[in-house]
């Protein structure tokens with residue numbers, strides 16, 4: 328593995344103590360009742376200083392949603408069970424939590440702050456988790472703790488590796504089982520193996536066991552599938568036989584599978600185990616990161632409460648679901664698409680809950696191609712997760728699942744100009760600045776900057792993927808590396824050849840230059856039709872020529888990736904009409 332040394336961005340290297348979000352203060356002091364929604368400017372105008380909080384309002388009215396997902400059932404278990412929270416930081420529709428509760432008399436919820444998550448990316452040594460995602464994660468954990476407390480429990484926060492922490496907790500509490508959500512990529516699988524090995528070395532005597540054991544026992548690790556909308560076990564084929572073409576996969580699951588109902592929990596999960604110190608959340612500084620203020624663009628609030636609030640806001644309050652398909656290719660502001668992805672990636676939002684809400688909306692308001700399209704996109708998310716089961720580590724390899732032989736450049740100067748948003752192409756620069764300033768970029772933007780990096784610059788796609796891994800709030804190994812392998816032509820579907828012409832994209836998706844002027848305010852003074860093509864005198868010089876020149880009529884872009892050509896998928900449109 329070659330580690331290249333890159334010039335760090337200021338926000339990754341400087342320790343700042345000012346301008347930190349007010350949410351952070353309470354996290355640092357480990358308060359669980361916090362005002363997650365500080366006053367921000369949420370004007371609908373797109374002046375360059377507008378900050379959008381996502382969701383707009385606090386989630387205090389979410390109790391009703393939780394109540395709808397509550398039912399009372401008898402607990403049949405014995406002794407103590409542990410639930411090891413990973414990327415499933417929620418209470419609603421959490422099967423691992425439910426099964427752990429059901430199988431025990433006392434339930435211990437644990438989160439391990441694993442130092443490996445805050446180390447560096449595999450090849451290029453970027454921060455494995457950037458400050459904004461780390462902050463989002465801390466907010467998710469604080470909110471999870473709060474929601475567990477509402478059910479009579481708490482969340483034990485431990486600092487260290489799960490393979491060290493879980494066996495010793497199992498021993499100390501005489502736990503019979505550790506329940507956890509199953510992951511699919513090799514870094515997580517390695518941790519799973521180490522935890523299993525650690526547990527196998529523990530022996531719990533009948534005296535230590537809090538259950539009715541009469542002989543020595545070894546605690547088990549029980550995995551629960553929980554990341555996707557369609558359950559792995561419900562697929563009508565083995566994951567190793569997953570179709571290589573998305574449409575084939577989608578058609579099969581839509582016709583042969585049903586989405587399981589959300590798991591309901593009783594109102595109380597008491598009693599909690601006797602623990603004096605439930606542990607503190609770390610500060611960003613303790614994680615080796617500098618706090619970063621979001622002063623423009625979208626400021627996402629972490630946690631299940633905020634996630635449910637965003638679903639409520641997007642579907643019910645703003646009634647945006649009915650126009651999703653027409654707006655989803657936008658780039659500016661919070662409302663052109665759902666923005667569910669950061670909560671889905673941390674598991675603070677369940678895709679099955681979204682499915683149920685779409686169905687409720689279709690019953691109570693209307694069903695159209697837009698309401699269907701959100702599910703269509705969630706099936707892409709499922710597909711990338713299942714692909715990671717089929718293709719394993721090849722998803723991360725330079726040649727991708729198809730083992731494509733190609734020469735890639737690792738030119739440091741070119742890469743850094745892309746990373747820092749200094750390429751001389753406003754559309755690229757604006758998107759890259761949005762990413763590093765907020766941890767988010769639209770799907771449209773991601774496709775364009777990916778195409779530019781790999782097709783126009785010829786840079787090793789893994790450099791782009793690892794930079795996304797650092798920055799994205801919604802980073803998910805399967806969706807990220809899956810989309811990058813697709814976008815760079817090494818994905819499993821050989822039919823795709825994607826080139827996004829920047830002039831054409833700008834003309835179609837930012838015709839008035841509002842998006843680029845928002846992120847590059849110096850362009851606002853230019854006439855609208857010049858903002859995306861300012862020329863060398865009015866903007867920084869272009870670092871490379873475009874592969875197919877600057878003509879906006881170039882049409883290669885129409886070799887579209889997940890999310891682009893799909894808007895014209897007539898067959899799918901007919902399909903929802905028939906439902």
Ligand SMILES: Cc1cc2nc3c(=O)[nH]c(=O)nc-3n(C[C@H](O)[C@H](O)[C@H](O)COP(=O)(O)OP(=O)(O)OC[C@H]3O[C@@H](n4cnc5c(N)ncnc54)[C@H](O)[C@@H]3O)c2cc1C
Pocket residue numbers: 655664665666667668669671672701704705707708709711768769770771773774777795799801802803804806807808810811814889890
């Ligand atoms: C190069 C590249 C890297 C990406 N990396 C990630 C990533 O790390 N994590 C991530 O969640 N998404 C990733 N995506 C997919 C997509 O860009 C984001 O899911 C989407 O922009 C999130 O915004 P949204 O929630 O408003 O999406 P919406 O348009 O509202 O879609 C609803 C949901 O569908 C799912 N979805 C939509 N498009 C895709 C897609 N192409 N692939 C997988 N799921 C999709 C997401 O869960 C999303 O939240 C990547 C796309 C590209 C081109």
Ligand SMILES: Nc1ncnc2c1ncn2[C@@H]1O[C@H](COP(=O)(O)OP(=O)(O)OP(=O)(O)O)[C@@H](O)[C@H]1O
Pocket residue numbers: 448449450512513514515720721723724796804
């Ligand atoms: N969750 C994850 N996030 C990011 N990258 C991951 C994740 N899980 C696995 N990877 C990547 O998978 C790759 C594994 O590397 P590699 O394939 O060289 O593994 P290996 O264990 O040495 O085995 P082999 O060469 O036999 O496949 C690395 O690039 C690693 O970063």
